Amino acid sequence: MGCFFLLSALFVPASYYKKGVLRFLSDRLLRFGVPLVFYAFILSPIMNFMVYRYAGKHPITFMQFLTGYDGWIQFGVLWFVWALLLFNIVYVLVIRLAGDKPPVFKTPSIPMMLLFAECFGS
Numbered sequence: 001m002g003c004f005f006l007l008s009a010l011f012v013p014a015s016y017y018k019k020g021v022l023r024f025l026s027d028r029l030l031r032f033g034v035p036l037v038f039y040a041f042i043l044s045p046i047m048n049f050m051v052y053r054y055a056g057k058h059p060i061t062f063m064q065f066l067t068g069y070d071g072w073i074q075f076g077v078l079w080f081v082w083a084l085l086l087f088n089i090v091y092v093l094v095i096r097l098a099g100d101k102p103p104v105f106k107t108p109s110i111p112m113m114l115l116f117a118e119c120f121g122s
Contacts, residue, residue, distance in 0.1 A: 005084070005087070006117075012087075016091070016092065016095065021092060024088075028085060028088045033085065036078055036081055036082060036085070039078050040075060048065075049062050049069075052065060
């Protein structure tokens, strides 16, 4: 999983400097926010109802289930999308506080990334 976060982070600076602050953040909110909202408010309640009703054998309707449902805003399996959204927002804040200067690091080579993944991946 760490490799996926690393790969995502490698493309953030180029996207940020190509699009600018507002377009970058609106793009990230659209790409990450829409699936998070869909999962939290539509898919998660439906799946929790199905588990409660059929696995727990509770004969109630979906509306009865929703009246007592307290599991709103749970990202469940989309935790990594939530983390990516937060990391992108933190990146923008850090860069803006640093004076909007481009980072001065060299992108690691493929062999270095593979070595890193081998050493620190589990």
